[in-house]
Amino acid sequence: MSVFTDYKKEIMDAAHNERIRIALSRAIKHYRANINNALKKFPHTIKMAEEVREIKVKAIGEMEQLVEQACEAIEANKGKAYIAKTADDALNIIGKLVGSGKLIVKAKSMTGAEIELREYLEKQDNDVYETDLGEFIIQKLESRPMHILAPAIHVPKEDVAQVFSKITGQKLPPDVGTLVATARKLLREKYFQADIGMSGANVVAADTGALFLIENEGNIRLATGVPPVHIALVGMEKLVPTFGDACKVAEVTWRYANYTIPQYISVVSGPSSTGDIEKVITYGAHGPIEFHVIFMDAGRTELAKHPILRQALYCLRCGGCLYECPVFGVTAGHFGDKYFAGIGAVWAAMMRDNKEKAAALAYTCLTCGRCKIRCPMKIDTPEMVVELRRLIAEGA
Numbered sequence: 001m002s003v004f005t006d007y008k009k010e011i012m013d014a015a016h017n018e019r020i021r022i023a024l025s026r027a028i029k030h031y032r033a034n035i036n037n038a039l040k041k042f043p044h045t046i047k048m049a050e051e052v053r054e055i056k057v058k059a060i061g062e063m064e065q066l067v068e069q070a071c072e073a074i075e076a077n078k079g080k081a082y083i084a085k086t087a088d089d090a091l092n093i094i095g096k097l098v099g100s101g102k103l104i105v106k107a108k109s110m111t112g113a114e115i116e117l118r119e120y121l122e123k124q125d126n127d128v129y130e131t132d133l134g135e136f137i138i139q140k141l142e143s144r145p146m147h148i149l150a151p152a153i154h155v156p157k158e159d160v161a162q163v164f165s166k167i168t169g170q171k172l173p174p175d176v177g178t179l180v181a182t183a184r185k186l187l188r189e190k191y192f193q194a195d196i197g198m199s200g201a202n203v204v205a206a207d208t209g210a211l212f213l214i215e216n217e218g219n220i221r222l223a224t225g226v227p228p229v230h231i232a233l234v235g236m237e238k239l240v241p242t243f244g245d246a247c248k249v250a251e252v253t254w255r256y257a258n259y260t261i262p263q264y265i266s267v268v269s270g271p272s273s274t275g276d277i278e279k280v281i282t283y284g285a286h287g288p289i290e291f292h293v294i295f296m297d298a299g300r301t302e303l304a305k306h307p308i309l310r311q312a313l314y315c316l317r318c319g320g321c322l323y324e325c326p327v328f329g330v331t332a333g334h335f336g337d338k339y340f341a342g343i344g345a346v347w348a349a350m351m352r353d354n355k356e357k358a359a360a361l362a363y364t365c366l367t368c369g370r371c372k373i374r375c376p377m378k379i380d381t382p383e384m385v386v387e388l389r390r391l392i393a394e395g396a
């Protein structure tokens with residue numbers, strides 16, 4: 001079967017799947033109430049988003065200089081920094097650092113999903129635990145993420161209860177509190193047994209090499225703070241010039257991700273250190289002894305040259321557009337590849353070189369523009385989709 005036939009079947013099946021619709025309608029209702037509340041409480045975010053768009057537009061034009069600057073800063077902080085030109089380069093660098101037979105606790109990372117990092121590490125004979133609750137559910141269901149922030153958005157609590165009952169051997173009720181407590185119990189000891197913790201980053205300040213990690217669950221803190229080695233994979237579009245810029249990007253990201261304030265914001269810029277004995281700075285204190293950051297290009301610098309499609313690189317991954325998309329609202333991430341909906345078509349074409357999937361997604365998009373209205377970066381996805389259709393039609 002062709003990619004088109006497979007995709008058509010997948011998306012039609014999803015559109016007729018009652019459970020997906022139930023799970024999504026619940027999630028969309030909660031998202032809208034939360035974001036309206038967050039923006040009402042902190043209305044300055046709307047103005048700040050305009051400022052962040054300017055920061056991103058400029059930063060995308062300077063990505064290559066910023067990545068050099070960030071690498072220097074990370075090395076000065078006694079971390080190790082790498083530039084991966086392609087997805088395969090990134091996997092090779094990480095593969096060499098990790099080796100095989102390791103226990104890895106992993107935070108959610110769209111960039112990791114983009115290059116199928118978990119699957120790669122598992123093939124290298126490593127034991128990888130997704131620690132984000134949604135990703136953990138997906139891993140156990142052997143499914144795939146259906147939203148950039150809420151990967152298990154399509155899974156109702158009844159199905160989570162079923163899979164967790166199977167793992168624990170106990171009949172668990174479809175009660176959210178019980179299910180969260182079960183995941184905590186299943187994962188907690190893994191952080192302390194793990195050889196390596198892995199993460200992405202929401203934004204990186206080039207001047208200091210500081211990675212910002214936004215979360216609520218506390219799994220990222222543990223995964224990046226407890227194991228002796230922290231490896232971070234970061235798309236080059238996450239770089240901004242200064243620490244101050246990164247603070248603004250972070251605030252706009254979490255607010256449009258529907259939070260007034262996230263429970264945790266971690267800033268990581270090197271391995272743990274101490275100067276407590278005679279002011280002699282020593283690396284490898286209570287946290288990681290090694291800190292490695294891989295900055296991945298994989299099509300980003302090429303995409304930055306395109307006057308219309310470069311907008312995809314401004315994306316903060318807040319996920320807001322997906323809740324407004326009428327197609328996503330009934331099909332979840334089945335309307336997507338590694339990234340979802342209309343903007344996902346651009347990522348499929350440019351970063352994953354998956355033109356067939358990109359075409360299928362580009363022609364599913366209704367170009368209605370509801371995503372643009374919600375988007376803090378005012379990314380014109382309909383404009384990008386029309387341009388992508390043109391490029392595909394011309395065989396570019």
Ligand code: SF4
Nearest residue numbers: 315316318319321375
């Ligand atoms: S396109 Fe805009 S709304 Fe959608 S995830 Fe990116 S920043 Fe958020």
